[in-house]
Amino acid sequence: MRDFSTDHRWLSINTATVRKQGDFIAIVEACARLGIRAVSPWRDQVAQVGLDKAVKAVRDAGLDLSGYCRGGMFTADKAHLQEARDDNRRAVDEAKALGAPCLVLVVGGLPQYSRPGSTPTKDIGAAQAMVEDEIGVLYEYARKAQLPLAIEPLHPMYAADRACVNTTRQALDICDRLDPAKGNMLGVALDVYHVWWDFELFAQIKRAGQSRLLAFHVCDWLVPTRDLLLDRGMMGDGAIDIPKVRAAVEAEGFSGYVEVEIFSEHWWQRPMEDVLKTCIERYRTVV
Amino acid sequence: MRDFSTDHRWLSINTATVRKQGDFIAIVEACARLGIRAVSPWRDQVAQVGLDKAVKAVRDAGLDLSGYCRGGMFTADKAHLQEARDDNRRAVDEAKALGAPCLVLVVGGLPQYSRPGSTPTKDIGAAQAMVEDEIGVLYEYARKAQLPLAIEPLHPMYAADRACVNTTRQALDICDRLDPAKGNMLGVALDVYHVWWDFELFAQIKRAGQSRLLAFHVCDWLVPTRDLLLDRGMMGDGAIDIPKVRAAVEAEGFSGYVEVEIFSEHWWQRPMEDVLKTCIERYRTVV
Numbered sequence: 002m003r004d005f006s007t008d009h010r011w012l013s014i015n016t017a018t019v020r021k022q023g024d025f026i027a028i029v030e031a032c033a034r035l036g037i038r039a040v041s042p043w044r045d046q047v048a049q050v051g052l053d054k055a056v057k058a059v060r061d062a063g064l065d066l067s068g069y070c071r072g073g074m075f076t077a078d079k080a081h082l083q084e085a086r087d088d089n090r091r092a093v094d095e096a097k098a099l100g101a102p103c104l105v106l107v108v109g110g111l112p113q114y115s116r117p118g119s120t121p122t123k124d125i126g127a128a129q130a131m132v133e134d135e136i137g138v139l140y141e142y143a144r145k146a147q148l149p150l151a152i153e154p155l156h157p158m159y160a161a162d163r164a165c166v167n168t169t170r171q172a173l174d175i176c177d178r179l180d181p182a183k184g185n186m187l188g189v190a191l192d193v194y195h196v197w198w199d200f201e202l203f204a205q206i207k208r209a210g211q212s213r214l215l216a217f218h219v220c221d222w223l224v225p226t227r228d229l230l231l232d233r234g235m236m237g238d239g240a241i242d243i244p245k246v247r248a249a250v251e252a253e254g255f256s257g258y259v260e261v262e263i264f265s266e267h268w269w270q271r272p273m274e275d276v277l278k279t280c281i282e283r284y285r286t287v288v
Numbered sequence: 289m290r291d292f293s294t295d296h297r298w299l300s301i302n303t304a305t306v307r308k309q310g311d312f313i314a315i316v317e318a319c320a321r322l323g324i325r326a327v328s329p330w331r332d333q334v335a336q337v338g339l340d341k342a343v344k345a346v347r348d349a350g351l352d353l354s355g356y357c358r359g360g361m362f363t364a365d366k367a368h369l370q371e372a373r374d375d376n377r378r379a380v381d382e383a384k385a386l387g388a389p390c391l392v393l394v395v396g397g398l399p400q401y402s403r404p405g406s407t408p409t410k411d412i413g414a415a416q417a418m419v420e421d422e423i424g425v426l427y428e429y430a431r432k433a434q435l436p437l438a439i440e441p442l443h444p445m446y447a448a449d450r451a452c453v454n455t456t457r458q459a460l461d462i463c464d465r466l467d468p469a470k471g472n473m474l475g476v477a478l479d480v481y482h483v484w485w486d487f488e489l490f491a492q493i494k495r496a497g498q499s500r501l502l503a504f505h506v507c508d509w510l511v512p513t514r515d516l517l518l519d520r521g522m523m524g525d526g527a528i529d530i531p532k533v534r535a536a537v538e539a540e541g542f543s544g545y546v547e548v549e550i551f552s553e554h555w556w557q558r559p560m561e562d563v564l565k566t567c568i569e570r571y572r573t574v575v
Contacts (some may be wrong), residue, residue: 036330056312092475098509111527114511116383123527123528123529125485125527125529126487126490129487143461145328149502154443156445157443157444157445157485157486158444158445158513158516160484160485161485161526161527162511162512163507165485166489167485167486167487168455168486171487184536197412197445197447197452198412198448198452198454199448199455200413200416200452200453200455200458201458202480222448224401224448225449225516226445226516229445229512229513229516238397239448240410240412240448241410242344242410242411242412
């Protein structure tokens with residue numbers, strides 16, 4: 002397990018963590034000032050400043066990317082399917098332009114929530130099947146672009162509206178069916194927030210192995226959690242034994258950036274540099 | 289699959305559903321008036337009126353029980369372990385006195401939340417192991433009392449503070465290790481709210497079979513869900529395909545009561561009879 006206590010060379014900041022405090026350019030510049038070597042941008046934040054300007058900012062600052070957020074929302078009715086496919090191809094293109102090592106996939110829940118306007122349904126089994134089919138479709142495109150896809154299992158509390166892939170086992174089952182040869186172009190993004198509770202987590206990390214472990218995200222689970230979406234905790238403030246999960250991931254050979262992704266009304270109220278400095282301090286002490 | 293459209297003979301009301309509107313006696317009487325044939329009491333509601341009076345009320349009203357809520361909270365530090373064990377034995381005794389067909393087990397999360405005062409820890413793996421050990425201990429006592437134990441996998445959003453058994457697979461793994469011979473005294477209580485999202489749900493229901501399916505609970509998952517604990521939906525108001533789950537459970541031979549359990553600040557504001565009549569109407573149309 003890597004020693005994180007003496008520097009923060011493997012820290013990456015997911016730009017949603019400080020999305021309310023400044024635009025993408027401001028975030029990139031703040032990270033560079035604080036010696037943070039990598040970011041993981043969200044599409045809407047990139048779109049806000051323009052892709053070309055975002056690419057230039059990342060290059061000028063000399064930053065790496067640890068991922069690009071996000072592709073997915075694959076579930077749609079027939080009338081919205083082409084829109085979903087086009088949207089995901091653009092996400093691959095943007096990730097490639099930015100130099101991201103992978104596109105993170107939040108796969109979508111029931112179609113009426115993932116692609117608004119789609120005909121309402123309660124058939125989560127059909128949604129899960131569609132997700133797999135559509136990852137298969139996008140995978141062909143992404144392989145040609147040489148851009149790995151990272152399926153992110155989301156916490157089951159998001160199954161209805163955000164992602165109906167909710168466990169590491171489920172995500173790896175999809176990977177194994179679509180890419181049985183483990184071609185290094187399809188894997189998972191594991192966020193401790195989504196997977197920490199799973200009694201199978203460590204067995205599934207072992208199953209994943211290095212070739213499937215494309216991204217590793219951290220934050221914390223607060224008790225109580227006051228909002229399903231916007232009350233994630235800073236590392237160390239919650240119930241998750243983060244070092245234990247990191248140790249397991251690194252034991253499989255994961256050696257990439259550890260990405261901090263916190264959606265929190267609390268942390269969005271704080272000045273950007275304070276939040277980033279707290280991320281650095283917690284990275285060195287409790288991650 | 290049983291036809292529920294013409295009467296409500298298999299409806300049971302979990303007494304938490306109307307806990308703010310009246311005491312246990314008032315709930316029993318209201319159910320009897322409306323032709324509801326069964327209830328599932330909570331321990332604190334029984335304690336409030338006294339066990340003997342609760343037993344008498346159930347008998348006088350001619351009601352069945354579909355379960356007793358709840359045993360569990362097995363996770364404790366050494367200083368609180370005996371208290372937890374004594375508490376659970378009392379729960380078995382009370383369930384027996386009331387004529388419940390099973391004791392529902394909410395197994396506990398991290399010990400500092402399950403048995404307050406216990407030393408804080410983040411070791412959820414240790415909590416899961418302790419849960420299994422302690423179910424084993426209680427199982428010996430419950431078997432002698434001939435009182436089946438029903439492990440309720442809780443939604444993963446309760447893993448930290450309420451239950452670190454979060455999937456049907458996990459609960460059945462425990463059952464199979466503690467009771468490989470399937471002696472009809474250990475099984476699961478499945479609540480659609482907790483398990484609906486699981487891609488393995490239908491495979492695990494099949495695995496469970498009749499002998500492990502001790503209780504079946506319904507309510508609904510609202511989008512958005514505004515509170516992790518107290519925003520459950522009335523059947524039909526949310527995202528869950530309840531009839532599909534009921535069909536699967538009944539295909540294995542489950543023929544017991546379908547228990548409505550709704551924790552909801554919204555429904556607790558409504559008069560008791562309105563809520564119960566709504567339960568009856570939804571039971572006949574969307575369950």
